[in-house]
Amino acid sequence: MQRISNSKKAALIRRVLRILMWLDNLYYKSVSRLAIAAEGGIHPKHRLTKYHQFFVDNVSTTDAILDIGCGDGFLTYDLAKKVRHITAIDINKDNIEFARRNYNRENIKYLYGDATRFNFKERYDAIILSNMLEHIDKRIDFLSKIRKLADTFLIRVPQLNRDWLTYYKIELGVEYRLDPTHKIEYTMASLSQELKQAGMSIKRASIQFGEIWAVAGRLK
Numbered sequence: 001m002q003r004i005s006n007s008k009k010a011a012l013i014r015r016v017l018r019i020l021m022w023l024d025n026l027y028y029k030s031v032s033r034l035a036i037a038a039e040g041g042i043h044p045k046h047r048l049t050k051y052h053q054f055f056v057d058n059v060s061t062t063d064a065i066l067d068i069g070c071g072d073g074f075l076t077y078d079l080a081k082k083v084r085h086i087t088a089i090d091i092n093k094d095n096i097e098f099a100r101r102n103y104n105r106e107n108i109k110y111l112y113g114d115a116t117r118f119n120f121k122e123r124y125d126a127i128i129l130s131n132m133l134e135h136i137d138k139r140i141d142f143l144s145k146i147r148k149l150a151d152t153f154l155i156r157v158p159q160l161n162r163d164w165l166t167y168y169k170i171e172l173g174v175e176y177r178l179d180p181t182h183k184i185e186y187t188m189a190s191l192s193q194e195l196k197q198a199g200m201s202i203k204r205a206s207i208q209f210g211e212i213w214a215v216a217g218r219l220k
Helices: 006-038 045-049 051-057 074-080 093-102 139-149 164-171 188-197
Strands: 064-068 085-090 108-112 126-130 152-158 200-208 211-218
Touching (some): 051 126, 085 093
Antiparallel strands (some): 152 211
8 A cells, every 4th residue: 555645644634724724714603603692692702801891991981982883882882871972983884773773872973984984073082993993905094094083092903913823824825814804913013013104103002812902092
């Protein structure tokens, strides 16, 4: 019986690895969908990671806030319990309609629109960017635009170097992003560089649950 050469054996193993990595991605998405269903429509990450608290802790009771990419309004609603006023915008009309029905308060103004094109006419004390920056193509242009609207920016983005497996998937040509709609997933260095190009800088940041949570401000 002819032995398989080392190169052919390695190629076969890599093929098996690609299949397992594909299954790993499928597993991750399936668990997320089922978890949302089990929790009555809300992803358990809201409860378990307590990321809402990061945003709430970094705003004041007198603040007027802009929440860009507000989704279904769950975070917006929690912020509205503390701040003076919050304007929330999302590109998905269904999200805005859901938010207006389920997460509305007198001090919330929900807008349906594309924040990259929307003509914001007001200034705010802080802008919320919670898992939305990674969905934008021309991020420097977008950040440069909103830089004029506030002094403080509260940012939450997925971390690229969250796990060695992410880089191994890249090497083997397997989908590595947590969401295929992501244009980028960040390292602290790449986030800092993008912000710098837009005239902003990170004041403080931490790594939480494979994400970067950052407080940024305008460069003088």
